[in-house]
Amino acid sequence: MKLSSYFLPILKETPSDASIVSHRLMLRSGMIRQLGSGIYNWLPLGLRILRKVENIVRQEMDKAGAIEILMPTLQPAELWQESGRYEDYGQEMLRIKDRHKRDMLFGPTAEEVVTDIFRNNVKSYKELPINLYNIQWKFRDEIRPRFGVMRGREFLMKDAYSFDMDYESAKASYDNMYVAYLNTFKRLGLTAIPVRADNGAIGGDLSHEFQVLAETGESALYYDVEFEELLKQDTLDVPSLRKLYAAADEKHDAANCPVPADKLRAKRGIEVGHIFNFGDKYTKSMNVLINDKEGKSFHPNMGSYGIGVSRLLGAIIESSHDDAGIIWPQSVTPFKVGIINLKANDADCTKVCDEMYIALEKAGIEVLYDDTDNSAGSKFASMDLIGLPWQIAVGPRGVKAGTVELKNRKTGLKEEVSVESAIKSVCSL
Amino acid sequence: MKLSSYFLPILKETPSDASIVSHRLMLRSGMIRQLGSGIYNWLPLGLRILRKVENIVRQEMDKAGAIEILMPTLQPAELWQESGRYEDYGQEMLRIKDRHKRDMLFGPTAEEVVTDIFRNNVKSYKELPINLYNIQWKFRDEIRPRFGVMRGREFLMKDAYSFDMDYESAKASYDNMYVAYLNTFKRLGLTAIPVRADNGAIGGDLSHEFQVLAETGESALYYDVEFEELLKQDTLDVPSLRKLYAAADEKHDAANCPVPADKLRAKRGIEVGHIFNFGDKYTKSMNVLINDKEGKSFHPNMGSYGIGVSRLLGAIIESSHDDAGIIWPQSVTPFKVGIINLKANDADCTKVCDEMYIALEKAGIEVLYDDTDNSAGSKFASMDLIGLPWQIAVGPRGVKAGTVELKNRKTGLKEEVSVESAIKSVCSL
Numbered sequence: 097m098k099l100s101s102y103f104l105p106i107l108k109e110t111p112s113d114a115s116i117v118s119h120r121l122m123l124r125s126g127m128i129r130q131l132g133s134g135i136y137n138w139l140p141l142g143l144r145i146l147r148k149v150e151n152i153v154r155q156e157m158d159k160a161g162a163i164e165i166l167m168p169t170l171q172p173a174e175l176w177q178e179s180g181r182y183e184d185y186g187q188e189m190l191r192i193k194d195r196h197k198r199d200m201l202f203g204p205t206a207e208e209v210v211t212d213i214f215r216n217n218v219k220s221y222k223e224l225p226i227n228l229y230n231i232q233w234k235f236r237d238e239i240r241p242r243f244g245v246m247r248g249r250e251f252l253m254k255d256a257y258s259f260d261m262d263y264e265s266a267k268a269s270y271d272n273m274y275v276a277y278l279n280t281f282k283r284l285g286l287t288a289i290p291v292r293a294d295n296g297a298i299g300g301d302l303s304h305e306f307q308v309l310a311e312t313g314e315s316a317l318y319y320d321v322e323f324e325e326l327l328k329q330d331t332l333d334v335p336s337l338r339k340l341y342a343a344a345d346e347k348h349d350a351a352n353c354p355v356p357a358d359k360l361r362a363k364r365g366i367e368v369g370h371i372f373n374f375g376d377k378y379t380k381s382m383n384v385l386i387n388d389k390e391g392k393s394f395h396p397n398m399g400s401y402g403i404g405v406s407r408l409l410g411a412i413i414e415s416s417h418d419d420a421g422i423i424w425p426q427s428v429t430p431f432k433v434g435i436i437n438l439k440a441n442d443a444d445c446t447k448v449c450d451e452m453y454i455a456l457e458k459a460g461i462e463v464l465y466d467d468t469d470n471s472a473g474s475k476f477a478s479m480d481l482i483g484l485p486w487q488i489a490v491g492p493r494g495v496k497a498g499t500v501e502l503k504n505r506k507t508g509l510k511e512e513v514s515v516e517s518a519i520k521s522v523c524s525l
Numbered sequence: 526m527k528l529s530s531y532f533l534p535i536l537k538e539t540p541s542d543a544s545i546v547s548h549r550l551m552l553r554s555g556m557i558r559q560l561g562s563g564i565y566n567w568l569p570l571g572l573r574i575l576r577k578v579e580n581i582v583r584q585e586m587d588k589a590g591a592i593e594i595l596m597p598t599l600q601p602a603e604l605w606q607e608s609g610r611y612e613d614y615g616q617e618m619l620r621i622k623d624r625h626k627r628d629m630l631f632g633p634t635a636e637e638v639v640t641d642i643f644r645n646n647v648k649s650y651k652e653l654p655i656n657l658y659n660i661q662w663k664f665r666d667e668i669r670p671r672f673g674v675m676r677g678r679e680f681l682m683k684d685a686y687s688f689d690m691d692y693e694s695a696k697a698s699y700d701n702m703y704v705a706y707l708n709t710f711k712r713l714g715l716t717a718i719p720v721r722a723d724n725g726a727i728g729g730d731l732s733h734e735f736q737v738l739a740e741t742g743e744s745a746l747y748y749d750v751e752f753e754e755l756l757k758q759d760t761l762d763v764p765s766l767r768k769l770y771a772a773a774d775e776k777h778d779a780a781n782c783p784v785p786a787d788k789l790r791a792k793r794g795i796e797v798g799h800i801f802n803f804g805d806k807y808t809k810s811m812n813v814l815i816n817d818k819e820g821k822s823f824h825p826n827m828g829s830y831g832i833g834v835s836r837l838l839g840a841i842i843e844s845s846h847d848d849a850g851i852i853w854p855q856s857v858t859p860f861k862v863g864i865i866n867l868k869a870n871d872a873d874c875t876k877v878c879d880e881m882y883i884a885l886e887k888a889g890i891e892v893l894y895d896d897t898d899n900s901a902g903s904k905f906a907s908m909d910l911i912g913l914p915w916q917i918a919v920g921p922r923g924v925k926a927g928t929v930e931l932k933n934r935k936t937g938l939k940e941e942v943s944v945e946s947a948i949k950s951v952c953s954l
Contacts (some may be wrong), residue, residue: 103592103655105646129642131597132629137642138595163532166567166575168560168679169598169662170631187624194633194664194678195616200561202621213558215568217534226532233598233662237624249623250597400954488548 097431098453099214099466103140108480116312118413119244121422125482127409134249135240140368141482142409144430146252149408150231151426152283160276161225162256168211169233173199175208179381188236202235207378207400210257214396215384221261223271224396229256231405243312245409246366255401256401259379261388266397269304269332273371273401277306278332279405281368284412285425287327288301288368289319291342302373302399303346307365310414316345317365320355365413373399422483425508431464433522436483438491440471448500449490452515459523480505486525526860527882529894532569535907543739547842548673550851552912563670563678566650570911571838573859575681579660581712582683589705591656598662602628604637608810616813617665629818631664632864636829638805643825644813647902650690653825660686660834672741675795685830690817691792695802697762699731700763702800704828709759709832714854715728716756717797718748720771730774731802731828734773736794745774746794749784751864760818792900795840813815841926843864847894851912852935860893862951863913867901877929879946880917888952911932917947917954940945 105126114120122128127142138146154164170192176182182189190202204294208227212362218226231254241249257275259265271342274290281288288306288340307317319342326337341355353360356491376395378384385393417425421455432458437449445469466475472491479487487503494500499512513521536553542548543869551557556571567575583593599621605611619631632638639657647655663682670678685702689695710717716736736746748771755766770784787832803822809814814822822917845852853859862885866878875896882894892911901920907917918930928941931950942950 101590101592103594103652103657105644126646129645131638131641132599132601133599133627137597137601137638139592139642139646143593143595163528163569164572164588165532165569166572168564168566170561170564170664170679172561172564190620190621190623192619194619195668197561208562209566212560213568216558217532217555217568223532228532229860235599237622243563250599 097462097464099464099468102464104482105139106481114244116243116414117417118246118312121413121417121481122244122409125422128245134238134247136245136250137190138246141430145409145424145428146406147427148430149284149412150252151403152253153280153403153405155284156232156276156280157229157254157256158277160227160277161273162229164230164464165204165213165228166230167194167206167213167232168237168376169453170200171203171206171209173201175212176201176381179208179378181208185209188238190235190237197318203252204234205230205400205402206230206232207257207398208382211378211384211398213380214259215382218386221386221388222458225258225260225275227256227258227269229254239406242409245406251404252406254403254405258399259396260398260402261394261396263397263510265376266375266399266513267302269426270371270373273399274304274338275334277333277336277369277371277401278327278334280368281306281308283427284408285427286368286412286415287316288326289323289327289339289342289365291319291344291365292315292347293344293370293372302371304371305367306369308368308411308415310366310411311364312414313364313366315365315367316362318343318345318348318353318355318360318362321359322363324361347456366400366407366414367404368408369401369412371396371399371401386470407437417483421481424483424485426485429458429485430482431432431463431484432463433463433486433488434479434482435463435465436472436479436487436489437465437467437477438475438489440469441468442492445490445492448495448515452488452490452500452519456522459519461522486522489523526891526893527892528897531893533911535910536864538737543673545672545675545843546846547675547741547839550842550846551673551838554851555633557674563667563676563679567673570859572708574838574857575835577857577859578713578841579681579683579834582709582832582834583660585705585709586658586683586685589656589701591658591705592594593594593756594642594657595659596632596635596661598631598664600632600635600638602630602810605630607896608637608640608807610637617667619664619666626670631667631936633663634682634685634829635659635661635684635832636827637811640807640811640813643688644811646934647688647815650815650817650888654687654689654694654756655701656687656698658683658830677835681835682844683832683834685827687830688825689827690825691825692804692826695804695828696731697793699802699828701802702828703733703767704761704763706798706800706830706832707756707763707766710735710737711756712856714856715797715836715841715844716753718746718752718756718771718794719766720748720773720794721776722773722799722801732799733800734796735798737797737840737844738792739795739840742793742794742795743792744796746770747774747777747782747789747791750788750790753790772779773795781829790858795836795843796831796833797837797840799826800830802826818896819852839886846912849906849928850910853912853914856916857912859911859919860891860913862890862892862915862917863890863908863911864894865901865904865908865916865918866894867904868917869896869898871921871924873924874919874921877944881917881919881929884948885951888948890951915951917951
């Protein structure tokens with residue numbers, strides 16, 4: 097992509113209305129713009145990253161055997177009245193009346209809708225277990241939206257719902273999602289600690305929140321330091337991970353903690369996922385019955401599994417940035433490399449840049465090519481700000497010597513190398 | 526995909542509430558389910574096709590140089606009050622109040638939002654022309670939703686918006702979209718006639734509706750038969766196409782028609798796209814000013830370009846089906862081939878099917894493999910219903926003779942061929 101034909105409105109000043117670093121950087125790098133309170137436009141750069149994050153989430157769901165559907169943003173109130181949640185949900189639910197005065201709502205979640213799909217279309221125990229997921233915009237009318245996409249009102253969520261015959265089978269479905277979540281966050285370059293959470297009146301230990309470590313996190317948590325090592329391994333050792341201690345502040349009891357003080361970490365976290373078994377709560381209230389092998393009817397056991405897809409972008413930035421800007425992990429970077437033409441009105445520089453651009457695109461590498469006539473200083477600053485893993489700067493002096501400058505955004509290391517060597521490095525790393 | 530681990534609820538009976546063939550077939554083939562009036566759940570098969578259609582639309586927009594963004598579903602009322610459309614839009618606009626009693630709406634279109642993005646982020650004439658598009662769910666509160674996704678309330682729309690310095694440049698942007706639309710519909714296997722339409726008080730001929738020919742279309746149209754031939758050509762002859770006559774019923778004047786009667790066709794059409802130049806209507810009312818080279822300020826000239834993405838699925842089915850079901854064009858088919866195991870409890874049949882499934886997937890072919898223990902008759906009927914271009918049926922007799930039955934869904938032609946030959950045919954066609 098040539099910057100001259102892209103739409104990347106960089107802000108030089110720090111926006112005054114953004115109190116945390118990810119919000120500031122997303123605004124400054126032209127990823128998002130606020131449309132209304134807690135509602136954001138996704139500009140080209142932000143959308144590109146959102147789609148990459150979304151696709152990793154999707155791939156891991158598919159790999160785990162979940163099946164993608166798409167439920168509408170608007171839902172009829174009747175289903176929520178049936179489950180008993182319509183009144184309970186409170187003011188975070190955006191309630192709407194259509195032209196015929198029918199009560200509707202903008203879905204904050206979709207247990208009722210997916211349960212309705214299930215009861216209308218699944219007839220036999222043979223079709224179980226089944227896990228249906230969707231990635232769709234949700235709305236929660238937060239009283240005080242803040243932190244940009246971290247606590248917005250309209251946000252992109254992946255929500256999956258499992259249906260099983262009994263608790264044993266439901267536990268296997270749950271464990272399957274637990275592993276899928278660990279794999280997802282790992283691929284996104286995040287250290288996400290699974291913290292046991294409350295699952296209401298149902299009991300059992302089938303509820304975990306996944307917390308990305310970040311100083312700006314909203315929750316305080318305590319966890320066994322071994323998590324950090326185990327989560328880094330190429331092959332995740334799930335049984336060992338499941339045994340480790342992690343608890344949110346309000347659940348942590350220092351006096352009775354099983355982890356010795358020198359192995360206990362106290363950090364802050366950003367919740368990016370929540371998995372949860374709630375038994376027959378909805379299948380009972382919404383009267384879903386399936387016959388088993390013997391013809392005896394039962395209410396299927398359900399679990400739900402959420403990931404805040406748009407929120408993840410904030411979480412990734414919170415955990416991966418420096419003073420100059422964002423540092424994208426390879427897996428979700430909008431472009432792998434940026435080419436900076438330091439003198440766009442110099443025919444030799446432009447020739448080298450153009451050829452490199454064509455060669456890299458041909459090799460299937462995503463390139464952002466700054467071919468504008470902005471100043472060198474502003475080009476360097478913008479490229480650092482948007483945080484692509486690699487930068488190649490092309491200036492008149494280097495071109496004469498047959499070299500370009502290859503920079504690793506994360507380490508800051510720069511080297512003068514030949515054009516061929518720069519291309520080779522970017523392709524192979 | 527193995528059918529036993531998929532979610533494809535086929536309906537044997539014809540749904541009584543569906544009056545047109547595409548609606549019936551989408552329900553029967555398990556593509557969609559109604560959630561509320563004019564609001565549909567997309568089940569796995571339907572979603573898969575929706576994404577393919579969406580991607581073709583996206584690719585042709587990208588190829589034409591438009592840049593993708595994503596605007597939220599909910600919009601603040603203020604922008605519409607500014608443009609003057611808030612009261613005018615009438616009851617089709619779904620008006621919403623949030624918990625703080627602020628007026629919002631579910632976007633039926635996005636001229637105001639994109640104009641607001643433009644005025645806040647584009648500062649110089651040097652950034653023009655620019656075309657921003659998004660593919661997002663819209664809501665129009667139709668008084669009587671019907672025909673399934675053809676006239677739903679929540680629907681997926683691609684909407685693009687061009688900004689230019691003057692009319693001449695805007696005309697070039699418009700022509701660029703005209704060609705992109707022809708290419709898009711061609712790739713989707715559709716004959717879409719561009720019909721000149723009204724563009725309000727602005728004048729000029731910069732407004733076309735693209736009408737897919739179908740008996741069930743809502744509009745009557747008259748057009749030069751040459752359209753049909755020209756639209757079939759590999760390379761579209763745009764200047765010739767632009768000269769041809771086409772008019773909607775209410776505009777057609779038989780007495781003064783420039784096309785001789787024997788070259789005039791009268792057919793019905795489904796509107797799937799609309800392109801439109803509206804000059805400075807929004808940039809003026811919303812006070813958008815840019816300075817030109819000489820420092821003189823001007824209101825940019827805008828156009829908007831819509832495609833009903835979810836509606837296209839209905840239009841494709843209306844124009845491509847037979848008594849047995851849907852016939853998907855190759856470009857959007859959910860799977861290229863279906864394997865039918867006629868005797869799933871026969872080890873030899875299953876072995877042949879399994880091997881063929883693995884070989885085809887390895888070759889990058891999308892396969893739906895019916896490995897269930899349903900009856901042969903019901904498997905054949907389902908496969909015809911969902912309309913994949915190819916079917917391979919594997920039965921005990923054939924397996925003994927070393928053959929399978931390869932069927933072309935469109936022509937109905939069947940041949941007994943070897944497994945290798947069936948694979949080869951499917952891969953190469």
